[in-house]
Amino acid sequence: QVRVVESGGGLVQAGDSLRLSCVASGRTFSPTAMGWFRQAPGKEREFVAGIKRSTRTTNYADSLKGRFTIATDNAKNWVYLQMNSLKPEDTAVYYCAITEHPIFQVSDGASYEYWGQGTQVTVSS
Helix, strand or coil: CEEEEEECCEEEECCCCEEEEEEEEECCCCCCEEEEEEECCCCCCEEEEEEECCCCEEEECHHHCCCEEEEEECCCCEEEEEECCCCHHHCEEEEEEEECCCCCCCCCHHHCCEECCCEEEEEEC
16 A cells, blocks of 8 residues: 655745645555646646656646756655745645656656645635
8 A cells, every 4th residue: 555645735925935745655666757736726637747756857837847846755755846936826736646657748647546635735915
């Protein structure tokens, strides 16, 4: 059993920064990719950022490039999302996703088999 837990969400003002963390625990496993997705009220879930662990290759939603950064600590199965210059439209529940299988597109949510419960990020104007 693999457990995925996110942390670091909260209420901030526009322009502030937040760092989300995600850790996977449970049985011994080796993720091939880790990603962040978000879902705002009344909207569909959308891709935020992803990283392939073997190559450290990253990919971001076009609208978030330059403000968000994903990084991973391979030794401890952690993945982070640094969010800078936050805007009210970044308000959403942020989910961490992990896969142990080969993945072609880190932006494809269907490719991940393990998901966290989500952490709320609220950005006030």
